[in-house]
Amino acid sequence: MGANASSNSFLHERITIHGSGGFGAAEVGHWLLMEHGNCNSFDCFHGASVDVGLAKGERDPSQLAIEGGLGVLTGGAAHFALSETGVETTGMTTLDQANSFAPGVAAFGRLSPNASAVLASDLLGDVFGEVAGKALGFSSHNTLDSYGNGRQFEGSWTKALP
Amino acid sequence: MDVSSKGHGPKPYRRELGLGLGIFGLVVISSYALSITPVAFFFDWKYWAGFLGFASLGWLWIGVDAIPGKRRRSKSLLQSWLVVGLLLVIGGSLGSVPLLLPVADSVFAALFLSLGAKAAWTYMIRGGLKYCVRCGEYRWFLRMNGELYCSKHGHKWERQ
Numbered sequence: 110m111g112a113n114a115s116s117n118s119f120l121h122e123r124i125t126i127h128g129s130g131g132f133g134a135a136e137v138g139h140w141l142l143m144e145h146g147n148c149n150s151f152d153c154f155h156g157a158s159v160d161v162g163l164a165k166g167e168r169d170p171s172q173l174a175i176e177g178g179l180g181v182l183t184g185g186a187a188h189f190a191l192s193e194t195g196v197e198t199t200g201m202t203t204l205d206q207a208n209s210f211a212p213g214v215a216a217f218g219r220l221s222p223n224a225s226a227v228l229a230s231d232l233l234g235d236v237f238g239e240v241a242g243k244a245l246g247f248s249s250h251n252t253l254d255s256y257g258n259g260r261q262f263e264g265s266w267t268k269a270l271p
Numbered sequence: 272m273d274v275s276s277k278g279h280g281p282k283p284y285r286r287e288l289g290l291g292l293g294i295f296g297l298v299v300i301s302s303y304a305l306s307i308t309p310v311a312f313f314f315d316w317k318y319w320a321g322f323l324g325f326a327s328l329g330w331l332w333i334g335v336d337a338i339p340g341k342r343r344r345s346k347s348l349l350q351s352w353l354v355v356g357l358l359l360v361i362g363g364s365l366g367s368v369p370l371l372l373p374v375a376d377s378v379f380a381a382l383f384l385s386l387g388a389k390a391a392w393t394y395m396i397r398g399g400l401k402y403c404v405r406c407g408e409y410r411w412f413l414r415m416n417g418e419l420y421c422s423k424h425g426h427k428w429e430r431q
Contacts, residue, residue, distance in 0.1 A: 168307040171366030171375035174382075178359025181352055 279402050283409055287400055290390065297387030304380035312373045321374030322381040325362060329385030332358075336393070338413055339425035358382070404429050 312318040332355055334345020348354060359378060366375030394400075397414040405426040412419040412428050419428035 169366070170304045170308050170377075170379050171363045171372065173304060173307075174359045174363030174375065174378040175366075176363075177379060178356045178361075178363060181356030181359060 282400065282402075286409070286411075287395075290394055294387045294390050294395075297383050297390070301380045301382075301384035301387065304383070308376050308380065312376055315373045317371070318373035318377050321362075321365075321371075322377040325358070325378050325381035326385035326388075328358060329355075329382040330389050333386060333389045333393075336413055336422060338415055338420045338422065341415055341420055341425050355382075401428055 308318075331349055334347075334350045335342070337344035359382070362378035363375050365371040365378075393413065394411060398412050398419065400409055401412045401419070402408075403410040403412075403421045403423075403426050406421060406424060410421040410423050410426075413422050414420075420426065421428070
């Protein structure tokens with residue numbers, strides 16, 4: 110977390126990715142959940158009733174971890190892919206990002222009750238991460254130490270200045 | 272003009288409040304995972320063994336921040352997003368083995384609780400928001416080898 114409360118949730122990064130890449134991460138995550146989850150495509154696309162092997166209304170902490178992990182991994186992969194294709198993710202305002210990732214968030218939230226819980230946690234973490242980041246005095250860009258290292262924040266590595 | 276001649280001014284408590292809110296958020300997320308954990312698991316040693324293990328990994332995952340001129344921030348494979356993603360997926364997948372289900376159920380709560388604990392330990396217990404005489408401003412101070420250093424420029428803390 111660097112302090113970024115590095116911690117500042119892993120979803121912070123995923124949200125940034127949604128913001129820049131639209132549905133990319135959500136779609137990959139959706140595919141992975143279909144592959145690994147216990148759902149058919151109809152349920153995944155048309156219902157909020159993805160069966161994750163639980164009785165209706167129950168939630169499973171282990172499933173929460175898997176879905177959170179898949180979110181991190183697919184988000185990381187999408188981020189990598191976007192950076193490889195030259196898509197610039199930095200510089201978007203929070204509102205820009207919110208407008209972009211909202212459809213992806215909605216799609217992801219339909220996957221399962223657990224996924225929604227992860228998402229809620231993520232959004233919560235994002236808000237708190239943002240507040241904490243500001244409180245800790247980190248800026249999104251050009252935060253360098255004397256070694257030229259940047260801090261990770263808002264899903265991007267700041268580069269050393271020449 | 273000497274920067275220190277500006278005087279202290281009011282302590283920016285909102286920075287500490289922001290940090291506190293961040294930590295609170297992590298604790299809330301962890302609490303949510305705990306709240307959906309079957310109560311019986313809390314009496315199973317495997318749950319707590321898993322909790323301790325994953326909390327330790329979460330603690331190490333954060334690493335340490337850089338202190339300019341003193342140390343670099345942690346930047347190894349252990350501090351990568353890949354590791355935390357795999358940790359969550361593999362940890363959660365342990366639940367497919369009935370014997371290890373308590374371990375899998377501890378992953379999410381342990382990870383987030385350890386993140387919050389590490390933040391509190393680093394910035395509130397071992398470090399803190401203090402006035403840096405040489406910067407002339409309040410800075411977050413980090414502890415290294417028993418001394419406190421300003422996170423912005425690496426100045427050693429001097430009590431006034």
